[in-house]
Amino acid sequence: MAIETEKLVYVVEDSVSSGALYCSYLEQAGYQTRHFTDGHSALLGIKEQVPDVLLQDVCLPDISGLEVMRFAKERSDIPVIIITANSSIEIAVDAMRLGGFDFIEKPFSKDRLMTSVKSACEQIRAEQTKQLNQPRSVASSGKPKTVRDHFVGDSVEMASVFQLLESAARSKASVFVTGESGTGKEVCAQALHNASARAAGPFIAINCAAIPSELFESEIFGHEKGAFSGAVSQRIGAAEQANGGTLFLDEICEMDLNLQAKLLRFLQTASFQRVGGQKLMHSDIRIVCATNRDPASDVAEGRFREDLYYRLNVIPVQLPPLRARGNDVVVLAQYFLREKSAANSKHFERFTPEAELIIKKYSWPGNIRELQNVLEKIVVLHDSDKVDESMLSSLNDNIIPLRNNNTVSSAAIDSRNNLQSPQSGIQGFQNIRPLWQIEKEAIESAIAQCDGNIPLAAACLGVSASTIYRKIKAWESGQH
Template sequence: MTMASEKLVYVVEDSISSGALYSSYLEQAGYQTRHFTDGHSALLGIKEQMPDVLLQDVCLPDISGLEVMRFAKERGDVPVIIITANSSIDIAVDAMRLGGFDFIEKPFSKDRLMTSVASACEQIQAEQTGRLKKNRSGSTTNKMKSVRDHFVGDSSTMNAVYNLLESAARSKASVFVTGESGTGKEVCAQSLHSASARASGPFIAINCAAIPTELFESEIFGHEKGAFSGAVSQRIGAAEQADGGTLFLDEICEMDLSLQAKLLRFLQTGSYQRVGGQKTLHSDIRIVCATNRDPAQDVAEGLFREDLYYRLNVIRVQLPPLRARGNDVITLANHFLREKNDSNDKHFLGFTNDAEAQIKAYPWPGNIRELQNVIENIVVIHDGDYIEGSMLESLNNVAQQLNNSPGTPPAPPLAQTMPTSINGVQNIKPLWQVEKEAIESAISQCGDNIPLAAACLGVSASTIYRKIKGWENSH
């Protein structure tokens, strides 16, 4: 790894005392520094000599810090770390979308500053190593991969996603992935990790909907032995496991509000404590989160903290549904066919024209996950050289049901339990019972395919599994 002493860091901070403090921290670690107290001086310094890292305050007395950042980016691919106060958080987010590497909020600790600068230098080192190996051998042999290596399909909608992900991978900015259930949000997170300088570090995935609320803090931050009943040994949490790598938080909108506050503090400071512990720990991670819900709507309804949402929603990636990806559906179908052939010792060569036409016409409410399940089901059950349209008859049945549905499953027969009667008001079912009947009806109509039922209801499959488990535990 390149020594810190070989790296030049420009500190652009109008406060003389703060700038001197940051420079002092950096110089103690072996970095070379230059401190500028206004934007125009910084522009002249950048024109004279490009720094390796730019530590940039967004609020300057003469020009915006974003102008300094743009000027530097036009002259070289320098990583820019944004310094911001709470009042300028929106500007910092804009800067990250313009290609900033990271942003840190005042007041911040020495550890937070040094971790960010070290990560930026690691990014430089990884890119230089990758270019060197490519020049010598004609191909890149280091652990960093292209985002496209993880995806199948070349539609215009996905090419736009690939380009955004390639840009995002080169920063430490948090990424918020949204899209319908089954569109490949975890694959998206893995691609960001593999295409970044963190590729050699760990990738830790947490499904926020699958963890009981009372265990969530322990799952993320770990716990000490004896911290609570059942804590028979120390546990290392996801934040500690992901140090130097990427933490993927799937179904982030399912996270309890109390833990959201602790996650926000961790993102701001990079520090945390295990449950039941006194020692303050530090972890350098990149956060990628995902949801199939509308996070802005959850913020409006008070279900998700607004400050955490803006901290996470620095780079927004919207994955398109499969029905919006054109011929990608056939490319994916062939890809899954080859996979399932290999795993089931089958020898299908492809699809007939009729089968392809049916695959294109079907709306795929369960998206890629549903397509994969359908192909696997056909390969397991049938034999032959080609998959024919008759083998896809189940798609026609489901499509008919979807087309005949106004958007929600029809009401099931009368409930087995009697309606509630309170203060003379009768014939009103409890909300949990209505929800249970709707979910059970959807599962039945979808042939016990829970991911498909979840897609039709507009929720995640993990939400349905959690509901079912709750009903079972209540009896």
């Protein structure tokens, strides 16, 4: 507690009584405080002395709380905790995207306030420790550890992802990761945790699609002995296990609506009860969630709570599919080849040029996970110093082979797409159908076979549901 007693917290709250109450809570815990009732006086106070933590109401009588936050951030990258009412949650979310540390909704409890301020101070200490140790880490490894070090590849498509994650790592803001299956959403969450001030804390991952609905609440919040049939002992839930760290909720859109309400309350209050328990528990966690569906569509269709979506989608991260990452696919393939070869005591070192070409041209509907599985199978079944074209025959059968400096052979087109070339004797090109029509028919057929279930159809086609929704909207508007 010795370090915390030295921390100076500015409380910017236009309500005299509320501000005084927050200050009294903080002073009881050993913090120094100053209370400002308007934005301009807060600006003067910050100019005079920058605090360690800023507790900032977004709605002030003179200027926006965001202006005060920006002013403080320009002078020192201090953690800013946003205070907001329900009517201004969107403003609070914007503040988080601008670099806010956390936001709490009125009315909030003393415990919720103290948990957030304590977490902010822990981040300060972690960053100070990191700075003290940085020269040693730079000397030993060449550079400090970052989010980027957890990924393989450096495509332009991933650059914005890295930048967003680096910014997110410095706050407690919830991160919502979207992308097709196999694009590395859990790797993204783990990288975010490891690069944050919570790296020393636990990283707990839960797959929401793999847990039966009747056991979900127990899995997240735990249960007491005898809480239900089969509860023969007390269970500590994921929210409690992740205290001081990160809770990763994969396939969040599969969560039952009833539990969504309880998760929302936990995010708002940082408190929960075990199933069958009476004691109110508190946990300081950072939430990272992920889905391969389109969460906005689920919200629009009533399958996902809108208020929870806004709570979780503070920092949205969209992971690109492997086919959109350019030469990263070859870099990843080389990385996995070395990894799988070493694990299986084999001698693979490289790919032939023909094999590399196949890897580049294959669409990889299963993304990085499919690439890993393909290479592991090759390493297990063969033993050589290189991967050649024959070892990738299963992929080669599903792409149009390239000939003569990347031109497509007409024979391949005839056999694979059942389209006749102009040289085959047909007058004109009337038998060649537009690609968008073929795509539209394929998507409509998949949706029909899946009884109208678009997410299921998307999974069968190897694309994201958001892609199908976007194409349907384009067709309805007359665009191709």
